[in-house]
Amino acid sequence: MTLDPRELGQSNSDLAAILQELRRRAGLSGVQLARRVNMSQSKISKIETGRVTPSLVDVELILRALDAPPDLIAHVTALARIANTEWQDARALRRKGLEKKQVELAALERTTSEFRFFLPTMITALLATPEYIRASLAPFPGDHSKAIAKKLERQAVLYEPGKRFNFILTEQACRWPLVPAQAMAMQIDRLASVSRLPNVRLGIIPLAGHKPWAPLNVFTVYDEALATVEVSTGALVFRDLRDIREYLDEFRTCEGYSLWGEDARVKLAEWADHYRGTPQDL
Structure with missing residues (x-):
């Protein structure tokens, strides 16, 4: 994946918004998603509000729990990679x-x-x-x-x-x-x-x-x-x-x-x- 320095810093807020929207589309509450991925509800909330940057492993667990389609998984994983890079x-x-x-x-x-x-x-x-x-x-x-x-x-x-x-x-x-x-x-x-x-x-x-x-x-x-x-x-x-x-x-x-x-x-x-x-x- 190519890292564009202009994207660094924007990706964390984009990632947070996409993960929150995917959870809502799946009809899950933050508590329900937290149970599925064995995370605390507090961590899910912080990820979705951009206060915590999730690792690639965190993102993969969440996407799997939400049954995200392959093309969306590729896009969100790329965002997560950039979000973990400064x-x-x-x-x-x-x-x-x-x-x-x-x-x-x-x-x-x-x-x-x-x-x-x-x-x-x-x-x-x-x-x-x-x-x-x-x-x-x-x-x-x-x-x-x-x-x-x-x-x-x-x-x-x-x-x-x-x-x-x-x-x-x-x-x-x-x-x-x-x-x-x-x-x-x-x-x-x-x-x-x-x-x-x-x-x-x-x-x-x-x-x-x-x-x-x-x-x-x-x-x-x-x-x-x-x-x-x-x-x-x-x-x-x-x-x-x-x-x-x-x-x-x-x-x-x-x-x-x-x-x-x-x-x-x-x-x-x-x-x-x-x-x-x-x-x-x-």
Whole structure:
């Protein structure tokens, strides 16, 4: 199914209205439908008024209980898929202020126990040095001092008890020379240092070797409740369990290509030494 970003945000109200109308046409009360699908009447009411976004499984249960025709099932399921997907426009985020996005991420991180980051292009702020963060924001106009400070503040979450972090970075992400050579050496040293934290697993995927699969996007999975996928113009947020499971499967594939623990640190040390031996202006 093609997701049109213009439809995101409209679909939840459309979905709610269609489900309510289908129930009425079937001659069922909210209580009767709730019994048929083993949900509370309160949840049915919240779904039909748009206060709760139903999962695809919820929608399928309701449609089955209402004996909806196949063509209508396809249409309503498509709406449910879009309703469980959010588009975050990068230009709009920059207009609001990049520091506000950092506040949102910090709130999400506070409520998450296990994180899975797949980083094929560059290093995430949680693992970045101040110089690397500054360089990552340099292409965008404006004063980024608040955003940089918020990104650095977020790194404290790495040391919180009860949280587990899984990072996979490709060799390109680790070695892309976003900052001068000596700063790159320091950045790679930080990756090795963070990898020694007891609640952090940090894997790297070297370019060498045969890998009969190719990653497409940066993505993060928060517990098994939400997945974000980043592209140049923004980010997609998936809340449907089926989408999230696809990214969990992709992450497991990446794990199989990765070096971990001391093997990863040996490779990181090799890359850091390369930059330490590189003239400063390169």
